[in-house]
Amino acid sequence: MKFRILNDTFIEAVNNVNRALSTKTPMPILKSIKLDVTNEGIELTASDSNITIKQFIPAIQDNKEIIDIDEVGSAAVPGKLLLEVLRKANDKFVELTMFDEKIVHINFKNVNFALNCLDVREYPNINLVTTNTPLEIASEKLQEIIHQTVISVSTTESRPILTGVNLKIQNNVLTCVATDSYRLSQKTVSFEYDLPDINIVVPGKSLLELEKILDTAKGLVQIHITNNLISFTVGYITFQSRLLDGTYPETSRLIPKEFGLTQTYNRLELIDIVDRVSLLSREGATNIIKFDIYEEKTIISLDSPEIGKVVEEVQPVKQEGSLIRIGFNSKYLLDALKILNDEQVTIKFTGEVRPFVIQTEDDSIIQLILPVRIE
Amino acid sequence: MKFRILNDTFIEAVNNVNRALSTKTPMPILKSIKLDVTNEGIELTASDSNITIKQFIPAIQDNKEIIDIDEVGSAAVPGKLLLEVLRKANDKFVELTMFDEKIVHINFKNVNFALNCLDVREYPNINLVTTNTPLEIASEKLQEIIHQTVISVSTTESRPILTGVNLKIQNNVLTCVATDSYRLSQKTVSFEYDLPDINIVVPGKSLLELEKILDTAKGLVQIHITNNLISFTVGYITFQSRLLDGTYPETSRLIPKEFGLTQTYNRLELIDIVDRVSLLSREGATNIIKFDIYEEKTIISLDSPEIGKVVEEVQPVKQEGSLIRIGFNSKYLLDALKILNDEQVTIKFTGEVRPFVIQTEDDSIIQLILPVRIE
Numbered sequence: 242m243k244f245r246i247l248n249d250t251f252i253e254a255v256n257n258v259n260r261a262l263s264t265k266t267p268m269p270i271l272k273s274i275k276l277d278v279t280n281e282g283i284e285l286t287a288s289d290s291n292i293t294i295k296q297f298i299p300a301i302q303d304n305k306e307i308i309d310i311d312e313v314g315s316a317a318v319p320g321k322l323l324l325e326v327l328r329k330a331n332d333k334f335v336e337l338t339m340f341d342e343k344i345v346h347i348n349f350k351n352v353n354f355a356l357n358c359l360d361v362r363e364y365p366n367i368n369l370v371t372t373n374t375p376l377e378i379a380s381e382k383l384q385e386i387i388h389q390t391v392i393s394v395s396t397t398e399s400r401p402i403l404t405g406v407n408l409k410i411q412n413n414v415l416t417c418v419a420t421d422s423y424r425l426s427q428k429t430v431s432f433e434y435d436l437p438d439i440n441i442v443v444p445g446k447s448l449l450e451l452e453k454i455l456d457t458a459k460g461l462v463q464i465h466i467t468n469n470l471i472s473f474t475v476g477y478i479t480f481q482s483r484l485l486d487g488t489y490p491e492t493s494r495l496i497p498k499e500f501g502l503t504q505t506y507n508r509l510e511l512i513d514i515v516d517r518v519s520l521l522s523r524e525g526a527t528n529i530i531k532f533d534i535y536e537e538k539t540i541i542s543l544d545s546p547e548i549g550k551v552v553e554e555v556q557p558v559k560q561e562g563s564l565i566r567i568g569f570n571s572k573y574l575l576d577a578l579k580i581l582n583d584e585q586v587t588i589k590f591t592g593e594v595r596p597f598v599i600q601t602e603d604d605s606i607i608q609l610i611l612p613v614r615i616e
Numbered sequence: 617m618k619f620r621i622l623n624d625t626f627i628e629a630v631n632n633v634n635r636a637l638s639t640k641t642p643m644p645i646l647k648s649i650k651l652d653v654t655n656e657g658i659e660l661t662a663s664d665s666n667i668t669i670k671q672f673i674p675a676i677q678d679n680k681e682i683i684d685i686d687e688v689g690s691a692a693v694p695g696k697l698l699l700e701v702l703r704k705a706n707d708k709f710v711e712l713t714m715f716d717e718k719i720v721h722i723n724f725k726n727v728n729f730a731l732n733c734l735d736v737r738e739y740p741n742i743n744l745v746t747t748n749t750p751l752e753i754a755s756e757k758l759q760e761i762i763h764q765t766v767i768s769v770s771t772t773e774s775r776p777i778l779t780g781v782n783l784k785i786q787n788n789v790l791t792c793v794a795t796d797s798y799r800l801s802q803k804t805v806s807f808e809y810d811l812p813d814i815n816i817v818v819p820g821k822s823l824l825e826l827e828k829i830l831d832t833a834k835g836l837v838q839i840h841i842t843n844n845l846i847s848f849t850v851g852y853i854t855f856q857s858r859l860l861d862g863t864y865p866e867t868s869r870l871i872p873k874e875f876g877l878t879q880t881y882n883r884l885e886l887i888d889i890v891d892r893v894s895l896l897s898r899e900g901a902t903n904i905i906k907f908d909i910y911e912e913k914t915i916i917s918l919d920s921p922e923i924g925k926v927v928e929e930v931q932p933v934k935q936e937g938s939l940i941r942i943g944f945n946s947k948y949l950l951d952a953l954k955i956l957n958d959e960q961v962t963i964k965f966t967g968e969v970r971p972f973v974i975q976t977e978d979d980s981i982i983q984l985i986l987p988v989r990i991e
Contacts (some may be wrong), residue, residue, distance in 0.1 A: 322895070322923065329892040344924070351929040352892065357922065517704040517727065520697070546699065547732065549719070554726040 242278050242314030246298070247307050248349070251335065252286050252327045253457070254296045255320070257478055260450045262320045263289040268365075273317035275364045276337075277388045280310060286367065287320055292447050293367050294454070297477040317361040318345050326354050365411060369465075370472050371480050373471045374437055376415075376464040380475050382430065383462050384455040386417050389428050389606050394445030395421035406440035407489040419445065424573045425596075425609040426580075434496050442489050443471055447482035449514040496609055497596060499590040502562035505535060506555070508586040508601070512578045514541055514553050518570040521545045522606060530571035534564050543571065558569055558585060567593050568615035574599070577608035617653050617689030617714040621780050622672070622682050624723070626710065627702045628832070629660050629671045630695070632853055635825045637695045638664040645734045648692035650713075655685060661742065662695055667822050668742045669829070672852040692736040693720050701729050727743075744840075744854050749812055751790075751839040755850050757829040758807065758837050762823045763793050764803050764981050767951045769820030771932060772797035780817035782864040793867050794820065799948045800971075800984040817864050818846055822857035829855055871984055872971060875964035877922070877937035879909060881930070883976070885963040887953045889928050894946040896920045904988055905946035909939050918946065933960060936949055942968050943990035950981035 255274060263271040266289065275286040284301040300308045316339050327335060327521035339345055347354040387406075395403035399420075407418045415430045451473060455462075462475045464504050472481040515530065522528040535538040537562075542552040567590065576587060583601035588599045593615075601606040630649060638646040641664065650661040657674040675683045691714050702710060705726035715730075722729040741957075742953040762781075765938055780882035781794045826848060830837075837850045844924045847856040890905065896918050897903040908915040917927045942965065953961060958976035965972045 319923070325895050329895060331888065331892075350924070352929075354896075354924065354926045356924040515707065517706075520700050520704060521729075549729065549731040550692070551727070551729045553728075 242276070242309035243346075244278055244283065244318055245309040245311070245334050245336040248330055248333060248335045250298060250302075250307050250326055252324070254283075254298050255324045255327060257296050257458070258285045258287040258294040259324055259453055260321050260453060260482075261287040261289055261292045262293040265560055270317055270359045270363050270365075272321070273359055273364070274323060275315065275317050275361060277315045278310060278313050280313060282308060282310075286364075288365070288367055290365075290448060290558070291444065291479040291483050293477045293479075294367075295481075297371065299477070303610065304451070308383035314339055315361045317359045317364050321357055326356070342501075343396060348550070356535050358580070367481075369474075369481055370467045370470045372465045372467065375468070376410075376432075376436060376561055378430070378462050378464065380455045380459045380462050383473070384452055386428050386430065387452045387455075390417045390419045390426040390578050391445050391452070392580055393419040393421055393424050393426040393608075397421075402442055402487040402489055404446075405444045405485040405489075406448055406508040407442050407492075408439065408442075410436050410439045418489070420490075420492060420495075420609075422571065423611050424577070425607075426577070427492070427609070429605050439466055440489070441466060441471065442485040443482060443488070443539045444485055446478075454478065455477050463468045466563075489589075494596065495596060496607060497591045498508060498591075500562070500591050501600075502534065502565050502590040503560070504539065504557045504590075505585050505587045505610050506557050508578055508581060508584060510555070511586060512575065514555055515571055515575050515578065518543045518551050518553055519547050519575065521551050522571060523531050528572055529568045529615065530574065531566065531568045531615060533566050534560070536560075536564070547553060559587075562590075566592060566615070567597070567612045569610050569612040573610045581606065581608070617651070617691050617720075618686035618712070619658065620684040620686070620709050620973045621658070623702055623705055623708060623710045625677075625682050628698045629658075629673050630673050630702060631658045632829055632833070633830060633946070634695050634699055634972070635669045636664055636855075637668040639664075642742075643893055644742075645692055645738050646822040647696070647935065648734055648739065649698060650690065650692050650696040650736060650739045652690045652751050653830060655688060657683060657685075661739075663740070663742055665740075666819065666858050667825060668744075668854075668856040670781050670854045670856075674852070674909050679859040682745070688825075689714055690736045690788070691720050692734045693741050694731055694733070697731060698722075701731070702763050710925070717961075732876050733739060735983075742856075744841045744849075744856055745845045747840045748840065751807075751811060751841070753786075753805075753837050755830045755834045755837050758848070759827055761803050761805065762827045764955050765792045765794045765801040766820050766827070766911055767955055768794040768796055768799050768801040768983075777817055777862040777864055779821075780819045780860040780864075781823055782817050782825060782867075783814065784816075785814045790922075793864070795865075795867060795870075795984075798945065798986050800870060800982075801952070802867070802871070804980050804983045815861070816841060816843055816846065817860040818857060822855075826857075829853065834965055835973060845859065855985040861977040870971060871973065871982060874964045875937070875973075877909065877940050877965040877967050878935070878962055879914065879932045879965075880934035880962045881932050883953060883959060885930070886961060887950065889930055890946055890950050890953065893918045893928055894950065896923050896926050897946060903945045903947055904943045904990065905949065906941065906990060908941050909935070911935075911939070934962075937965075938955050940965050940968060941990070943988045944987040948985045952985065954983065956983070981991050 277284040285296045330349045336348040345356050409416045410431050413432045417428045419426050458475045458478050465472045531542050539555050546551045577599050581601050594608050596611050651874045652659040659869050669858050700960045711723040784791045788807045792803045794801050833850045840847045873977050906917045919925045952974050971984050971986050
């Protein structure tokens with residue numbers, strides 16, 4: 242294996258696949274990036290056995306030579322170190338050469354790095370799934386779906402199925418739901434072509450990594466789903482994840498349809514207030530913020546017996562319905578407000594101990610929070 | 617106690633004294649800032665019992681009213697929380713009012729914070745030391761002295777005296793030395809007026825905090841030294857620290873006077889190289905960088921049996937004397953190169969197992985490193 246490559250292009254690809262690298266693993270080879278060099282280009286593979294990322298770099302792109310391939314071959318190069326070396330390289334091109342099947346030399350200017358490698362033949366064979374009926378979705382749309390739902394996945398392992406996002410297709414409508422059983426996020430997307438029904442659960446962690454990759458990888462994403470795997474391909478990158486085993490709970494009945502009180506606020510102003518009021522909860526035991534909704538104003542407060550108390554008064558933009566006093570975890574509200582987009586946000590209540598929903602003009606996204614009983 | 621204060625001024629002062637706050641302390645009151653409000657202004661005090669910082673905010677500054685004092689008095693307000701509340705305050709002024717000697721209300725716009733306080737009478741009485749013969753030094757100069765020496769203080773407690781910087785005045789020359797016994801930093805400053813001889817050791821941690829305060833507090837610094845305390849006053853801020861007990865080792869004989877080989881490099885280029893070569897040491901057990909100095913070039917290398925090897929070739933700007941092969945901790949060289957100022961840097965060697973020094977055109981500062989024996 243020997244090639245010379247445009248360093249900026251190489252860094253970008255290594256950085257992408259590196260997101261799948263294991264930091265702790267019983268298989269040391271999974272700390273490596275597998276490089277497969279053919280006459281067409283280089284395929285990079287990294288995997289922690291739950292997530293796999295592959296990226297192909299073509300030798301020639303837009304009529305420009307990206308890679309000059311001297312000798313084909315494969316290597317398993319330590320991933321983290323490779324990225325660090327490339328980042329410190331003070332030259333436009335770097336040259337990689339394999340020696341004795343166990344050392345990769347990286348050369349640029351007056352510098353030579355010799356990195357010890359593992360035996361590439363020990364690298365597990367990871368195939369990408371394909372199906373005949375891929376889902377197609379714009380990368381920005383996919384990123385929005387993830388961004389607006391993944392906040393509600395459970396971060397504890399007490400019910401493993403809740404650490405994922407449920408993706409369900411019925412009648413060509415995709416419904417994505419996440420809930421940790423204290424709050425819920427739901428996003429729906431309609432498709433204009435026929436899709437097979439599905440009902441799967443994708444690990445939240447996988448989606449968070451995919452979200453980062455979509456920051457730079459833009460375009461149409463092809464999604465293939467099998468019994469236990471999902472893969473997302475955009476351009477030359479494929480991101481594949483295991484699915485979670487088990488049945489996701491039915492959540493549609495949790496979302497109330499009728500409301501006794503709706504309050505509309507300026508979203509950024511409310512973020513500012515909830516953030517400020519939450520100050521007292523950071524060091525204390527309680528995150529419980531209270532909304533006392535009167536005719537003319539809302540009193541938002543947080544009382545932490547050991548630390549102190551904060552009270553803030555705010556005028557809602559619009560108010561309809563009966564008054565209420567309700568308490569809930571301030572972090573949930575802050576998370577929900579931050580991932581919404583519109584200028585105004587509407588909170589819809591049904592009762593003091595009933596779930597309430599947070600919505601904007603974009604009704605494809607619903608955030609739900611369960612209140613706690615207050616004195 | 618009741619006053620209304622320009623929030624920006626208040627934040628800056630609270631932020632300054634907060635550097636002395638204890639995070640872990642057997643005395644909970646030391647998590648508070650003591651506010652003493654008189655008709656002239658407010659004095660803020662914070663202390664972790666090793667370091668004390670006091671700052672005075674005058675009611676009127678440059679003919680501008682900073683504070684509107686309604687009622688004099690004192691309070692011990694939780695320091696970290698006070699700073700966070702002030703930072704989130706969405707108004708130009710904030711108003712603080714003491715209630716029942718145990719709650720301080722902070723008001724701005726439609727917001728009211730009520731913070732639980734401790735009894736201010738429990739706050740320890742901390743006096744600032746004064747002497748008749750203060751040392752006077754420009755804040756920028758003092759900051760440079762700290763910056764260029766404190767890198768070499770010991771970070772382990774095996775010899776506590778080495779965790780400080782030794783300040784010695786003899787014949788109106790101040791010599792500042794820090795060493796962890798593997799490297800040494802020495803800075804000298806001459807004074808044009810008569811000074812008493814001193815020989816004290818200031819904790820490195822204290823100097824690092826002082827350095828940060830000097831980022832914004834500029835002007836002439838007055839330094840008072842007693843048997844066990846040192847205080848630095850600049851403008852309205854006083855920073856006081858305990859001194860370390862014990863006798864600092866004599867270091868002047870460690871610095872070689874004659875050299876068999878001197879090498880001059882471009883400083884930034886050498887930083888770049890040492891930083892890159894050190895990549896391989898980050899995950900490995902060894903930080904030992906090697907310089908092989910030949911007639912025409914220097915080979916800088918690092919060999920980490922488990923990880924790999926890196927070799928870089930560089931041309932020194934100037935070279936005089938016999939050739940040498942020497943190995944030492946790359947971090948020490950990097951630290952030393954970074955705190956020097958000039959464009960070029962000269963490394964002066966006496967032998968393969970003898971200390972070498974790093975200097976620039978500014979000969980008031982010497983950095984010394986002990987090499988390790990290599991095969």
